[in-house]
Amino acid sequence: MKILVPLKRVADPDNANKVKIASDGSKVTSEGLEWKLNPFDEYAVEAALRITENAATNARLGEVVVVSLGPAEAKQQVTQALAMGADRGMLVEAADEALDASVVVDVLEKVVAEEKPDLILAGKQVVDGDSNQVAQMLAQRLGWPQATFAAKIETDAGLKTALVVREVDGGVSKLKLTFPAVISVDLRIVAPEGVKNGNTPAEKKYNDGPRYPSLKGIMQAKKKPLALKKPGDFGVTPNPRLEVLKFEPPPARKAGVKVPDVETLVAKLKNEARVI
Amino acid sequence: MPNVLVIAELFEGKVRKGSLSAITFAREAAAIVGGGFDLLVLGPGAKAAAPSLAKYGAGKVLAGEAGEYVAEAYAPLVAKNAAGYAVVCATATAMGKDLMPRVAEHLKAGMASDVVKVANQGGLVLVRPMYAGNVLAHVKVKTPVAVVTVRQAEFEAAAETGGASPVADAAASPAEAAAARVAVAGFEKVVSARPELTDARVIVSGGRGLKSGDNFKIIEQLADLLHGAVGATRAAVDAGFVPNDLQVGQTGKIVAPQLYIAVGLSGALQHLAGMKGSKVIVAINKDPEAPIFTVADYGLVADLFQAVPALVTELKKVVA
Structure with missing residues (x-):
């Protein structure tokens, strides 16, 4: 059983309002902001580790390979995933500006051909580009089935199939997938019972959230294989399907007034805003 | 010649209100790329639902009966029916987000997600938020077909304009291998007397x-x-x-x-x-x-x- 997890580094999403747009609108910079692993990608790593372990015996049931596209500095985020427990890493060096979903898919397609994973576990979206495309496009490119926005994953004990629970408009949808497949994860996947793999005892409740790298994990990560590649190594020349003409700030919303009590609030909603 | 195809979404046999936002987008996009727009509705009960889409000014309404929604089965159907259109769009609902990137890849098309505005700058420019809405990007799709999801909150639900668009059968498409490896294993409807978040006043x-x-x-x-x-x-x-x-x-x-x-x-x-x-x-x-x-x-x-x-x-x- 092998799981491939694509990763991206993003500017600290808790400070996304501090990104700067060049005065000519040509680019977005995030100077002064910390780089982080995209939160949904971190959840995907956690889910991959839960699928490939027996948490009662600590036995590993498979391999987790993480791959990132980004600048050389993104090695830090790949290493973070290795410190969490992923087995091997790969960084395909490319400038963020040269990437759109189709370029990422071009490279991942080749990585998949080389690695032959049974499952690709991805975050549902990166929180800088907010496009939410790569997992679905990759699934189509590979001719694999997909389950997006997974809130829960239950695999069979042999790790050949998964029942995926998805919170969608108007209800909860369940899909049964036969691997190889692509699953993109939503935030609930890291809930204590987000993943069941038929090996870890069913009553096991994980800590909420992605695991922190242990000191031992951090030490081990330094020795784990981390391959450095370029798109050209896979015969890919980045050729985005989208062209950004310019970036601009959104219209600003002005702060209103503070009201002293609920009576004033109701009066204003009724007589001034006229929304009740 | 209609240039924009709108994918309308069914929920329990009825067209979702959210799809009307994609129609508004389609009208604005068609004003830029020229021509008009058509509608495509797929799923169980698509033919019965098609007449409810006939009064929005579409060139035609294409309806195709299909099994319960899975992206693996619907993407090839949408792609097949999208032949000849310059823009293929849907509202960014859970289904739109799940389906449209797969459609884009099928068509080898560039895709703009969650579009909030259109502009005309020697062609169709799509404005979309990034960085949690702190940046708006103006993007151009370089491929012959542009795939778009539309943010419902930014495009008003289209009003009926009268007329009666002809209803025709959507083209069929053979199943692809991926569809055999996915099955719907249930849907639990959330029963609520309250309006849906995206429709609520x-x-x-x-x-x-x-x-x-x-x-x-x-x-x-x-x-x-x-x-x-x-x-x-x-x-x-x-x-x-x-x-x-x-x-x-x-x-x-x-x-x-x-x-x-x-x-x-x-x-x-x-x-x-x-x-x-x-x-x-x-x-x-x-x-x-x-x-x-x-x-x-x-x-x-x-x-x-x-x-x-x-x-x-x-x-x-x-x-x-």
Whole structure:
């Protein structure tokens, strides 16, 4: 059983309002902001580790390979995933500006051909580009089935199939997938019972959230294989399907007034805003 | 020659209201790329639902009976019917987000997600938010076909314009191998008397300040009094107070109701990204420094456990 997890580094999403747009609108910079692993990608790593372990015996049931596209500095985020427990890493060096979903898919397609994973576990979206495309496009490119926005994953004990629970408009949808497949994860996947793999005892409740790298994990990560590649190594020349003409700030919303009590609030909603 | 194809979505045999936003987008896009737009509706009951789409001014309505929705089966159907169109669009619902990237890859097309505006600059320019709505990117799709998902909160639901678009059968497409490896294993409908978040005129949202799922009852009381929907922050969802489909924010639902009442939530960036398009925003929070007050039209610095019941009492005097 092998799981491939694509990763991206993003500017600290808790400070996304501090990104700067060049005065000519040509680019977005995030100077002064910390780089982080995209939160949904971190959840995907956690889910991959839960699928490939027996948490009662600590036995590993498979391999987790993480791959990132980004600048050389993104090695830090790949290493973070290795410190969490992923087995091997790969960084395909490319400038963020040269990437759109189709370029990422071009490279991942080749990585998949080389690695032959049974499952690709991805975050549902990166929180800088907010496009939410790569997992679905990759699934189509590979001719694999997909389950997006997974809130829960239950695999069979042999790790050949998964029942995926998805919170969608108007209800909860369940899909049964036969691997190889692509699953993109939503935030609930890291809930204590987000993943069941038929090996870890069913009553096991994980800590909420992605695991922190242990000191031992951090030490081990330094020795784990981390391959450095370029798109050209896979015969890919980045050729985005989208062209950004310019970036601009959104219209600003002005702060209103503070009201002293609920009576004033109701009066204003009724007589001034006229929304009740 | 119609140049834009709109994918309309069915839920329980009826066209989702959200799809009407994609029609508005299609009208605006067609004004730029030339021609008009057609509609495509797929799924169980598509043919019965097609006439309900005939009064929006489409060149034609293509209807195709199909099994329950899975992206693996619908993407090739949409791609097949998309031949000859310059723009293929759907509203960014859970289905739109799931389906359209797969369609784009099928068509080897570039895709712009969650488009909020169109512009004409020697061709169709699509404006879309990035960085939790803190940046708007103007993008051009370089491929012959552009695939688009449309943010419902930013495009009004299309009104009927009369007429009667002819209804025709959608083209069929043979199943692809991927469809054999996925099966729908159930759908549990959330039964609620409240409107859907993306359709609601009023939304009352709670955050971590509610302290428990039980305490969301006071949010529900206020919402019900105003015939509104209940929303929540990611923090409240993370804490397990409410299900994720109530999440408003960058990674949840994007909403723009007439009235948004934010209760016990600080106003994290990722939440603001989902609601700052609301017409009127009310914030109730005991922390006067909470960032939510920077976007609120009316702010009340108060303990929510006193203020919300008091607000319910006061509102009962003025609303039926």
